[in-house]
Amino acid sequence: MKPPGIAKWFAPGEIEAPPDAASAALRSDRFRLERETDWRRLEEIVARMEKGSIRRVNDADLLALPTLYRTAASSLAVARETSLDAATLGYLEALVQRAWFQVYGPQTGLWGWLRGFLKGGWSRAVREIWLDLCIALAVMVAGGVVGWLLVARDSEWFYALVPGAMAGGRVPGASREQLLDTLATENGADGLSIFAASLFSNNAGVAILAFALGFAFGIPSLMLLLHNMALMGAMLWVFASQDLTFNFLAWLSVHGTTELFAILLAGAAGLHIGRSMAFPGERSVLVAAQESGRRAAVVMVGVVLMMVVAAFLEAFPRQLLAASTDRLLIGATMLALWLAYFFAYRPRGTGQSEA
Amino acid sequence: MNSHRTGFVPATLAKRQRYMLTPEGIALPLTIASRGARVGALVLDFVIIAAGMLAVTLVLFWTLGDLIEQLMAGIEDEIGGAAELIGVILILFSFLARYGYFLGFELGPRGATPGKRIVGIRVAARDGGQLRAEAVIARNLLRDIELFLPLVFLQVAPTGAMGSAGIAGMIWFLIFMGFPFFNRDAMRAGDIIAGTWVVETPRANLAQTLSTQSAADGTSQVTGARYSFGEAELSVYGEEELQTLERVLRGGEENALAAVHAAICRKIGWEPGSGDERAFLTAFYAQLRAKLEGDMRFGKRKRDKYS
Numbered sequence: 001m002k003p004p005g006i007a008k009w010f011a012p013g014e015i016e017a018p019p020d021a022a023s024a025a026l027r028s029d030r031f032r033l034e035r036e037t038d039w040r041r042l043e044e045i046v047a048r049m050e051k052g053s054i055r056r057v058n059d060a061d062l063l064a065l066p067t068l069y070r071t072a073a074s075s076l077a078v079a080r081e082t083s084l085d086a087a088t089l090g091y092l093e094a095l096v097q098r099a100w101f102q103v104y105g106p107q108t109g110l111w112g113w114l115r116g117f118l119k120g121g122w123s124r125a126v127r128e129i130w131l132d133l134c135i136a137l138a139v140m141v142a143g144g145v146v147g148w149l150l151v152a153r154d155s156e157w158f159y160a161l162v163p164g165a166m167a168g169g170r171v172p173g174a175s176r177e178q179l180l181d182t183l184a185t186e187n188g189a190d191g192l193s194i195f196a197a198s199l200f201s202n203n204a205g206v207a208i209l210a211f212a213l214g215f216a217f218g219i220p221s222l223m224l225l226l227h228n229m230a231l232m233g234a235m236l237w238v239f240a241s242q243d244l245t246f247n248f249l250a251w252l253s254v255h256g257t258t259e260l261f262a263i264l265l266a267g268a269a270g271l272h273i274g275r276s277m278a279f280p281g282e283r284s285v286l287v288a289a290q291e292s293g294r295r296a297a298v299v300m301v302g303v304v305l306m307m308v309v310a311a312f313l314e315a316f317p318r319q320l321l322a323a324s325t326d327r328l329l330i331g332a333t334m335l336a337l338w339l340a341y342f343f344a345y346r347p348r349g350t351g352q353s354e355a
Numbered sequence: 356m357n358s359h360r361t362g363f364v365p366a367t368l369a370k371r372q373r374y375m376l377t378p379e380g381i382a383l384p385l386t387i388a389s390r391g392a393r394v395g396a397l398v399l400d401f402v403i404i405a406a407g408m409l410a411v412t413l414v415l416f417w418t419l420g421d422l423i424e425q426l427m428a429g430i431e432d433e434i435g436g437a438a439e440l441i442g443v444i445l446i447l448f449s450f451l452a453r454y455g456y457f458l459g460f461e462l463g464p465r466g467a468t469p470g471k472r473i474v475g476i477r478v479a480a481r482d483g484g485q486l487r488a489e490a491v492i493a494r495n496l497l498r499d500i501e502l503f504l505p506l507v508f509l510q511v512a513p514t515g516a517m518g519s520a521g522i523a524g525m526i527w528f529l530i531f532m533g534f535p536f537f538n539r540d541a542m543r544a545g546d547i548i549a550g551t552w553v554v555e556t557p558r559a560n561l562a563q564t565l566s567t568q569s570a571a572d573g574t575s576q577v578t579g580a581r582y583s584f585g586e587a588e589l590s591v592y593g594e595e596e597l598q599t600l601e602r603v604l605r606g607g608e609e610n611a612l613a614a615v616h617a618a619i620c621r622k623i624g625w626e627p628g629s630g631d632e633r634a635f636l637t638a639f640y641a642q643l644r645a646k647l648e649g650d651m652r653f654g655k656r657k658r659d660k661y662s
Contacts, residue, residue, distance in 0.1 A: 025641050025645070026641060026644055026645055026648065027645075027648065028644075028648050029564045029565075032564060033564060036561070039561065040561070043561075049464055050464050050465050051464075052464070070379065073377065073379045073381050074379075076381060077381055081651070082648060082651060082652065083648065084594055084597055084598070084644050084647055084648055084651070085564075085565070085601070085644070086598045086601055086602075087561075087562040087601065087605060088561070088562075088564075090559050091559045091560065091561045091562070093383060093384055093557070093559075094557035094558060094559035095557075095559070096377075096381065096383060097375075097383045097384075097385070097557040098556075098557055100377055100383065101466065101477075101479070102464065104378075104484070104485050113462075113488040204450065205499075208496055208499055209499060211496060212496060212497050212499050215497065215531075215544050215548065216527075273548060286547065286550075287550075289547050289548055289550075290481070290490075290547070290548065290549065290550030291550075292548075293490075293493040293547075293548030293549050293550070294487065294489035294490055294493055294549065294550065295489070296493065296548075297489045297490070297492040297493035297496060297548075297549070298489050298492075300492065300493075300496055301492060
C-alpha cells in the first residue's frame, strides 16, 4: 500500500472510498467492500490510540470504537466461513487483534493505578499475604536471636556475620565511648540528602532482590532475611555488652521500624510467590504463580515507597535528633502509622478484588 | 480451529503460532515473539536508557559544571546545597531510569518499550484479559535476578573469589537466565509470575480486491479474449492452491506469473499462450474462488488438490 500523502496529516478523519461494491464479481468481495469503510475507520481510530493518549481521539470516535470493534469481529467470523481471500482474512485478524488490545487494554494508566493503589489496593494486598508475613516475621526474629547467640558464645562470629566496612567502629570489645560515638548526630544537614538518596537506591535494590528470589520457592528470600537479621542481632549484642541496648534500639528505630517493616514485606511477598508455586493446590502452577505474582507486585511497589520514607528518616531525623526518647518516639509513631494503614484502613467501595 | 486457514506458514513460524479467545468467542491468531527479537529489544532499551542518562548528566555538567566538580571532589563537609540537590537528582533519576522506564512504557497503549516497538513486539496478558499494572510491575521486578545477578556471578565465579559457592550461584542464576529457552512460549521468569507473554505486534494493510479488477469477469484487456473455465477444469485445485495463486497475483512478478500460468495450463490441458498471463490468471482465480466459496456455503471444503 502506498504511504499516506501529506494531505492525510491534515485530514486524519478522511478515508478513501473503496471501489463500488456492485463491481465485484465475487459475493465475498462484495461483502468486504460493503464493510470496508467501517474497518478502515476502526483502523484509523486504533492507530491514533496507539500513538498516544486517549485525548487525541474525539468523543464520537471513542463512542464508536466498541461498536466498530464488534462489527469487525463479526465480519471476521463471517469471512472465515465464506471467504477464501487470504489477504482480507489476514487484515481482519490483525485489525481485530489491534482493536482488541485497545478495547480491552489497560484503562487507567500509571497515575490512575497509583491512586487506586494508595486508596486501599496496597493495604488489601498486604492483608492478603498475612500468612507469609507471619512466617517471614518468625524467620526474622529467629535470625536476630541466632545472631545474638552466636556472637555471645564466640565473638569471632561477629566478623563472619558483619562485613568489615559496615561495622565501622562497632566491633566486640569497643569501648562505650566509641560505640556512643557511632550513634551520635552529625553537625549539620549538609550532605545528608545525598546520603538519603543513595541509601534508598541501595535498600530498595536489596528489597527487590528479596522479592525476586522468592521465585525459587521462597527459600533464598528467607535466607536473605535470616542473614540480615543475624547481622542485626550480632550488632545488638555488641551494644548490649556495653549496656547501650536502649540507645541502640532508639537509634535504630527512627528508620528501622519503617525499613525493617519494608524488608519484612518484601521477604513475605517473595515467600508468597514461592509458597504458591510449591503448593499450588487445585490451581495449575502457572495460574498460582500468576495470581500470587500480581499480588506480590502490589506489595512491592509499596515496599519501594516505604524505602523512600525510611531513607529520609535515616538521613534527617536520626542524624539530627540526639535524645534517645525523641528517636524512639518517631520510630514508634511510624510503626503505629504503618500498622494502622495496613490493618485498620479498609475503605469501602474499593474493596473489589483485582487479582 | 481454523488452523488450516493460515495456509502457507513457514514451519518456524507455525511453532510460535497460538490462538487467543476474545470475549466475543473469536479465536485470534497470535505469534509469540522470537527470542532473538526480545534480546534485540532489550539491548535497544538499554542503549536508550544509557543514552538518556548520559544526556541528562551532560546537560547538568554544561549548565552547572562548577557545582559538579565540587561534588566530585567528594569532601562531604564542603558540598553546598545546590550540588547536593544535583547529587540527589542523579541518584533518583538512575533508579527511575532503571525501573520506571519499563513500567511507564509497558503500561502505555502500545504495551511496549521503545525497543520492543522498534522490533515490533509487545507484552500481552496470557489469559487474553486485560494487561494489568500489577502484571507489568511483577514482570519487571524480576529482571534483576534474571539478568543482572547472573551477569555479576558470571564475572565473579570464574575468578574463584567466591569459591564453590560462586560456582553454585552462577549455575543457579544461569538457570534463570536460560528460562525462556526451557518453555515453548519463550516466557522468562518474570512472565510466569506476571501471567504475561510477549507477542508480535499485528500489522497488515488491506490489499486491493482482486475480483474488481477488469479481467475478473474473464475478459482480457489485451486480447479481448474471454476466459471461461468449466466445472472439471476448476475442480483440480483446492484452497491451498488458490492462496498460492493469490500471492502470485498480488506479488505481480512476471516470471512467477508465467511459471504459474504454464503449470495451470498443463494441469487443465490447455495450450499455454504467452503475453496475456495476468488476465488468464485473474480470471482463473476469480472463477476458482467463486466455485470454492460457493461450495463452502454448502459446507463443502476442498483443502488442496489432493483432497
